Amino acid sequence: MKYIVCEKPGNFILKEKENPIRNSGEALLKVNKVGICGTDLHAYAGNQAFFTYPRILGHELATTIKEIDDNDKGLKAGDNVVVMPYISCQKCIACRNGKTNCCTNIQVLGVHTDGGMQEEIIVPIDILIPAKNLTDDQMAVVEPLAIGAHAIRRSGLKSGETIAVVGCGPIGIGIMKLAQIAGAKVIAIDVNQQRLEYAKEKIGVDHIVLGGPDAVEKVASITNGDMATAVFDASGHKGALESGPDYMSHGGRYILVGLSKGELTWAHPAIHAKETTIMCSRNATLEDFEHVISVLEKESFPLDSFITHNVDFTEMIAHFDNWLKPETGVIKATVNF
Numbered sequence: 001m002k003y004i005v006c007e008k009p010g011n012f013i014l015k016e017k018e019n020p021i022r023n024s025g026e027a028l029l030k031v032n033k034v035g036i037c038g039t040d041l042h043a044y045a046g047n048q049a050f051f052t053y054p055r056i057l058g059h060e061l062a063t064t065i066k067e068i069d070d071n072d073k074g075l076k077a078g079d080n081v082v083v084m085p086y087i088s089c090q091k092c093i094a095c096r097n098g099k100t101n102c103c104t105n106i107q108v109l110g111v112h113t114d115g116g117m118q119e120e121i122i123v124p125i126d127i128l129i130p131a132k133n134l135t136d137d138q139m140a141v142v143e144p145l146a147i148g149a150h151a152i153r154r155s156g157l158k159s160g161e162t163i164a165v166v167g168c169g170p171i172g173i174g175i176m177k178l179a180q181i182a183g184a185k186v187i188a189i190d191v192n193q194q195r196l197e198y199a200k201e202k203i204g205v206d207h208i209v210l211g212g213p214d215a216v217e218k219v220a221s222i223t224n225g226d227m228a229t230a231v232f233d234a235s236g237h238k239g240a241l242e243s244g245p246d247y248m249s250h251g252g253r254y255i256l257v258g259l260s261k262g263e264l265t266w267a268h269p270a271i272h273a274k275e276t277t278i279m280c281s282r283n284a285t286l287e288d289f290e291h292v293i294s295v296l297e298k299e300s301f302p303l304d305s306f307i308t309h310n311v312d313f314t315e316m317i318a319h320f321d322n323w324l325k326p327e328t329g330v331i332k333a334t335v336n337f
Contacts, residue, residue: 003118004316007054009046012317022122028067029081029123031116034313035060035140036333038169038236038258039111041324049261050111058116058335059085059109062131062139071125080131082142082293083116083123085109086283101150101283108283117313119337129289137303138296140334141170145292145301146284148174148234151257152182153288154281155230159183164219164228164247166211168195170306170332171257172234176203177301178292187222189215189247190235192326202305216246223249233258245271245278253277309333 001019004012022028040057042048061083068075075081088095088103095103109115109123131139148171157163161184165172168190176186176199188199191211199205209218219227227249233241236258242265245254254276271278295301308331311319316335323333 001119002313003056004313005054005056005117006044009044009053012044012320014314014317019120020122022067024069025125026122027065027069027075027081027125027128029061029063029083029121030066031058031061031063031119031121031337032080033062033136033140033337034058034116034335035144036320036323036335037144038171042236043111044320045324047261048111049259050108055110056114056117057110058118059083059111060140060143061085061109061116061121062136063116063121065128066120068125073125073128073130075125075128075130080134080139082129082131082134082139082289083109084127084129084146084284084286084289085115085143087113087124087127098285101285106283117316117335129286129293132293132297134293134296137307137334141301141303141306141332142289142292142296143284144170144332145174145178145295146288147171147257147281148178149288149291150284151175151232151255151281152178153291154279155232155253155255157182157184157230161185161229162187162206162223162226163230163232164189164209165232165234166190166240166244166247167233167235167237167258168192168199169234172232173199173203173306173331175232175234175257176205178295180204181295181300187219187228187247189219194329195326195331198305198331202302211240216243219247228252230255236260238262238264242266245274245276248274248276250274253279256280305331307332307334310336312336 088100
């Protein structure tokens with residue numbers, strides 16, 4: 001079967017290997033579509049944390065079961081399934097407390113272990129979720145939207161809040177829309193005007209703010225001086241991560257969803273004065289995946305505008321460099337297998 005491997009930063013190779021053979025407790029899946037995530041882009045660029053090469057990328061998967069044992073989920077060959085791509089140990093302190101998303105021994109497909117950029121893949125049955133009536137396009141965006149759903153749940157968001165989301169990439173857009181569905185008013189912040197216009201026109205955010213020296217003043221004006229009760233960073237950019245608390249109200253929460261490889265610095269008096277709650281949000285849990293699947297079933301998410309680029313896997317290598325460039329208008333790229 002064919003697969004694409006990232007041998008080292010900036011270098012993809014299309015190869016062939018033997019079809020995989022599954023063991024008991026595993027399922028053999030046919031990969032139908034793979035979503036390209038910021039993790040994949042950063043891995044290709046050589047600036048992804050928790051990463052080693054060579055690696056088969058891809059963890060946003062639309063798949064069909066080819067082989068599977070009898071199981072308590074009732075899954076069978078021919079079923080479409082969403083893959084929750086986090087393999088947890090079920091034994092560590094995080095797993096014992098229900099936080100499998102930050103297992104101390106976590107193995108994320110396409111990051112710590114090989115992912116779905118291949119025609120077939122074998123995974124544990126326990127990370128499969130029935131796709132119900134979702135299309136391949138919908139299945140391929142469940143995981144990135146679940147990242148946003150987890151961040152929102154982690155924040156304790158309440159209806160009526162005014163929040164700010166920094167970063168209008170796929171994760172940020174997911175946070176914005178899911179927060180709106182939860183009843184929040186959303187301020188989108190980005191340095192890319194084109195992305196901001198997308199957030200306004202297609203997602204329907206309440207306000208857009210162009211990042212820069214006037215951004216804090218603009219958020220203050222929008223909120224009548226209150227600022228945002230919750231600020232989500234979905235950029236992973238060091239400067240943005242460090243300035244995020246400036247948009248936050250006194251008594252507010254700051255949720256770090258984007259990941260930077262380096263150290264971050266905040267002025268302690270500034271965050272202390274606001275009694276800032278700083279929390280990180282990593283991956284997602286079954287509850288988040290199930291919530292997103294229900295949102296997609298109701299067609300509450302603007303999928304047609306969200307997926308901007310789609311190619312067959314034999315063409316992916318030729319297109320990948322362009323997906324690193326915001327000026328190409330890419331929001332979410334997907335690859336057909």
